[in-house]
Amino acid sequence: MKKEGYKTLYPTQEEAFKMGALTDENLVLSCPTASGKTLVAEICIINTLMKKSGKAIYLLPLRALASEKYEDFKKYSSLGFKVALTSGDLDSSDPYLSRYDIIIATNEKMDSLIRHNASWLREIRVIVVDEIHVINDPSRGVTLEITIAKLRRIAPHAKILALSATISNSSEIAEWLNAKLVESDWRPIPLKEGVLLNDEITFNTGESKFLKKIFEDELLDLTSETIKENGQVLIFTNTRKSTITLSKKICKVVDHLLKKNEKKNLERLADSLLKSREQTNLGRVLSETIRRGVAFHNAGLPYEYRRIVEEGFKRTQVKVVVATPTLSAGLNMPARRVIIKDYRRYDTGLGYIPISVLEIKQMAGRAGRPKYDEIGEAVLIAHDKREFEFLMTNYVFGEPERIWSKLATEPALRTHILSSIATNFTETYEELIDFLKETFYAKQYSYEIIKGVTEKIINYLTEEEMILIKQNVFKATPFGKKISELYIDPKSGEIIKDALFTSHNRYITEFSFLHLISHTPDMEPLYLRRKDYEELEILADSVKDEILVEIPDKWENTYGYEFFLSEVKTASLINDWINEESEEKIEEKYDIGSGDLQRIVETAEWLIHACYEIAKLFKYDWMIPKLLTLEKRISKGVKEELLELAKLKGVGRVRARVLFNAGYKTIIDLKKARINELVKIPLIGSNIAKKILEQVGGAINRETWRKLSSEEREKQLNLEKYQK
Ligand SMILES: Nc1ncnc2c1ncn2[C@@H]1O[C@H](COP(=O)(O)OP(=O)(O)OP(=O)(O)O)[C@@H](O)[C@H]1O
Ligand SMILES: [Mg+2]
Structure with missing residues (x-):
């Protein structure tokens, strides 16, 4: 700990240890942002693992958070503890994990490991649940709640150690977990929260501060003031689009405040961003704002870009990040000032509604993080006196809400009940009830309320032949078991099974499968624009014989037909992707970001994998090779002829295509290639060429390599000189 720079414990940490963080008792830590909750968990994990053999698991709601923790926890390998990160593939029991001591996982991945009955689960000695308030999340809360209940x-x-933001019913969580509660409002770095009206910021501390008006735009004034004082700024806004427009506006101001060496670092960062993946327009816009010290961050950005932005901000190169609230939870960001530009969010059906106090506090809490700053400031912006009063009372002095279990939602419960039966976790109706009675839901409401939903779900699972009931004992069928392991909604399983069943003697193409998976509830629907209509109708008509489900009638079921068109749109997007349309064109045509494309592609790969497994189960042998190839093509985004080349490391879909077109069509062709010929191909630099040849077992002439790499270095030096 000393080596890491920790000198003393924070008061909240001290309190946690006094309350039993090192004993066998369960503990809930409900403390403000940046109060050092992680360190308590770390010491608790190490303490337990040193005393008892076994494993510790650390659960987090987001992949980005899991990666951040993993980077942080790797240091414990010096004590002999092996640390693993697992967040990807949901249809695998990852047997390799049994060799690790500390396992960092996303909540969903943990759920899937339980479904696969991973061999080491019984060796768990400590369970850390970070950000446990996520139980409140309508889409992902149920998984967390069930996962905790199962793990118990x-x-x-x-031992369970649950870490939570300040919420008003943390005692209820503690009671549920049979845990002691440590509650505090202490923060190591004071966080002043305030509201700006005209040119005055009024803080919760009673202080106020005048803002020099230079730009006739409060956002620019607030930002430039902090940059001039050598601080960094994080701005939250409510739409992806506005993260971009605001970044463009702000970078004009920030640009002038940058020092020479800062600019140089930013140039490098922007270049590395462009090189990190296939280029798109969005990437070019981002690299341009980064050159001027500002970046945007939203779910439309691909992972690679998001990571570069987060790292650039942490390393204090990027001065301002404009983000949607996706960035609000848990990450350690060095922002001296957080500006919350929008406190409302658009909700289909409800219009603009105010964001919860809990979420605003999470955003505000990104400011003033230890190690980075000595003060932190979070500012909301009011446009008149009434709004000012509202923001002060509701947010600045507001109490975060209670959190509520979302267990009673049918689709969520459907999948979890099936998985409980499939893993023999609950074998009778009584056992299922007993288990559901152990959930947070039953604690908050009463089990009686979900009884009806539970019965309905049991009936559904029986009708769809996913489970059998014999003398009051549940048993999952092989089909039910498969669905649970595949981690898909039983409804998706039903749709796929029925479609495959009717596929005999039918005209089946790749589009048939792509539409089928787009029709399942596991695929997020694409938004249908007015202008899409005509084109999609033509497309839908041309593929109607290939569609494996019943097509809703345009006139009798307008609503259903619109859904169908939106499914065709998703299928067509994936189809473009596997036929090597550039990301740039896809972004433009479907009006999405590369981040969305990555998500859709990942989901598609997973659902085609599910089709493959279901086809295998029901012995539809003729479609198995088709599905296997399709899964690989989706994963790489290429036509079939490129699959061999795209497998190579450092060769994505774009490079595979240029190699192929240059005549290197197979691994054998590449093995025979000479390095000085490979580097003549566009996009193949000397390092990539070397990497390719090493992988395929080709020969590299030493003299040629020496010459090439010195040429490359010279090129780089000239480029830097030119940029100077
Ligand atoms: N005792 C300590 N002394 C010095 N620095 C500390 C101490 N404990 C924690 N820190 C530092 O405080 C920072 C914030 O800690 P941490 O990320 O655990 O906050 P948190 O309570 O989990 O906040 P959030 O709710 O936002 O996730 C980290 O950079 C950590 O290294
Ligand atoms: Mg945390």
């Missing part, structure tokens, strides 16, 4: 049964003697 699987490893009944494991």
Whole structure:
């Protein structure tokens, strides 16, 4: 700890240890942002693992957070503890994990590991649940709640340490977990929260501060003031589009405040961003704002870009980040000032509604993080006196809400009930009820309320032949078991099974499968624009014989037909992707970001994999090779002829295509290639060429390599000189 720079414990940490963080008792830590909750968990994990053999798991709601923790926890390998990060493939039991001591996982991945009955689950001694307030999340809360309830049964003697933001019913969580509660409002770095009206910021501390008006735009004034004082700024806004427009506006101001060496670093960062993946317009816009010290961050950005922006901000190169609230939870960001530009969010059906206090506090809490700053400031912006009063009372002095279990939602419960039965977790109706009675939902409401939903779900699962009930004992069918392991909604399983069943003697193409998976509830629908209509109708008509489900009638079921068109749109997007349309064109044509494309592609790959497994189960042998190839093509985004080349490391879809077109069509062709010929091909630099040849077992002439790499270095030097 000393080596890491920790000198003393924070008061909240001290309190946690006094309350039993090192004993076998469960503990809930409900403390403000940046109060050092992680360190308590770390010490608790190390303490337990040193005393008892076994494993510790650390659960987080987002992949980005899991990666951040993993980077941080790797240091414990010096104590002999092996640390693993697992967040990807949901249809695998990852047996390799049994060799690790500390396992960092996303909540969903943990759920899937339980479904696969991973061999090491019973060795768990400590369970850390970070950001436990996510239970409140309508789409992902249920998984977390069920996962915790299951883990408590699987490893009944494991210690639970739950970390939570300040919420008003943390005692309820503590009661549920049979845990002691440590509650505090202490923060190591004071965080002043305030509201700006005209040129005055009024803080919760009673102080106020005048803002020099230079730009006739409060956002620019607030930003430039902090930059001039050598601080960094994080701005939250409510739409992806406005993260971009605001970045463009702000970078004009920030640009003038940058020092020479800062600009140089930013140039490098922007170049590395462009090189990190296939280029798109969005990437070019981002690289341009980064050159001027500002970046945007939203779910439309691909992972690679998001990571570069986060790292650039942490390393204090990027001065301002404009983000949607996706960036609000848990990450350690060095922002001295957080500006919350929008406190409302658009909700289909409800219009613009105010964001919860809990979420605003999470955003505000990104400011003033230890190690980075000595003060932190979070500012909301009011446009008149009434709004000022509202923001002060509701947010600045507001209490974060209670959190509520979302267990009673049918689709969520459907999948979890099936998985409980499939893993023999609950074998009878009584056992299922007993288990559901252990959830947070039953604690908050009463089990009676979900009884009806539970019965309905049991009936559904029986009708769809996913489970059998014999003398009051549940048993999952092989089909039910498969669905649970595949981690898909039983409804998706039903749709796929029925479609495959009717596929005999039918005209089946790749589009048939792509539409089928777009029709399942596991694929997020694409938004249908007015202008899409005509084109999609023509497309839908041309593929109607290939569609494996019943097409809703345009006149009798307008609503259903619109859904169908939106499914055709998704299928057509994936189809473009596997036929090597550039990301740039796809972004433009479908009006999405590369981040969305990555998500859709990932989901598609997973659902085609599910089709493949279901086809295998029901012995539709003729479609198995088709599905296997399709899965690979989706994963790489290429036509079939490129699959061999795209497997190579450092060769994505774009490079595979240029190699192929240059006559290198197979691994054998590449093996025979000479390095000085490969580098003549566009996009193949000397390093990539070397990497390719090393992988395929080709020969590299030493003398040629020396010459090439010195030429490359010279090119780089000239480029830098030119940029100077
Ligand atoms: N005792 C300590 N002394 C010095 N620095 C500390 C101490 N404990 C924690 N820190 C630092 O405080 C920072 C914030 O800690 P951490 O990320 O655990 O906050 P948190 O409570 O989890 O906040 P959030 O709710 O926002 O996730 C980290 O950079 C951590 O290294
Ligand atoms: Mg945290």
